[in-house]
Amino acid sequence: MAPSFVFLPLFALLVISPAFGSDPSQLQDFCVADNSSQVFVNGFVCKNPNVVTVNDFFFSGLDKAGNTNNKLGSSVTAVAVNNLPGLNTLGISLARLDFAPGGLVPPHYHPRATEILVVLEGTLYVGFVASTNNQLFTKVLNKGDVFVFPQGLIHFQYNKGWTNAVALSGLSSQNPGAVFVANAVFGANPPISDDVLAKAFQLDKKTIDWLQAQFTAAN
Template sequence: MAARFLLLAILALASSHALASDPSQLQDFCVADPGSNVFVNGFVCKDPKMANAEDFFSSGLDKPGNTGNKLGSNVTLLDVTQIPGLNTLGISVARLDFAPYGFLPPHTHPRATELLTLLEGTLYVGFVASNNQLFTKVLNKGDVFVFPQGLIHFQFNKGKTNAVAISGLSSQNPGVILVPNAVFGANPPISDDLLAKAFQLDKKTVDWLQAQFSMGNSN
């Protein structure tokens, strides 16, 4: 099982790198220096002579994430903040864990295409194109699905057992915007008059939704 997990992870990462959207590096590597006071689009490189193997390493992605939350899901992301050696390489990886009937609500990755490989269980997944066309698929073990950069998408475990997936993302810092949280949990809040008109709801319903997704209640 461990060997199969590693093989699928490598394949997902390799495919994601082919779709990389971050700027290409002009040298072998540019290990991030998070302690630098210089602000750039990404991270300043530390002296290559100071780089070591730990800058390119992480462990524990074989460990299940905690799905004991309202969504019944967990994302373990390894991006440039966990692996400094990813700086400028245009790639990151995530492990997705789902309890039975757990899900990740509609969300986007503003800077990355996502390539998901299902390792265990069954997932119902989909994304919405800019013309509002919905693309969905039921995935089984070993299946792969692509979520194009910036498009709203979701994953739902429709099975009675846990589901596990690995995702390659074409950015060192893909970002994530949860649509319900962004709309109803913005800080400061979006005007309830505006949201009532946008969603054709009464203000009382909008106020209730905003209370559910406020920063203090969003976990």
């Protein structure tokens, strides 16, 4: 009987452990991403350490404001594994967010990361929606304030001030991803059936078709 008591907890641990998955962890000092590799793995193949240089761990440009001359009045300058290969397997990235007055980063979520945001300049109205009862958590942030958006939850940032705003976000993934809700729903390729969307949003098909046209063009 004793072996079964040992086996059952081990089996349960093996079954449960994938639920606590995260970015792959490093088994050496570093695993600089080889973005030219054609091999598909969970993350990126490591570059040969003998050809790694200091520039693989370096990114320049976050001192420069992003272009907010667009419909949303916002710009996101991301620093992730695709443009900083040394982040591979380290489970972290960051982004600079720029906002014109009234600028918005629309509702979206990061499927692979929690986000922590600090306001460097201006005033931001931010919030996220919990999966339980769709509870909305919002806060007005000023310079020096910090707010966290839990992984996988829909959130937004809006400049409610009269001047430009700047924020810096840290994310708990080398490649957090970003799914913008309206773009994904109304700009899907190929389109989601307007029958489905009309029923889901309780709108007529003409309105759904108009929305799809706007977001398909935007994408």
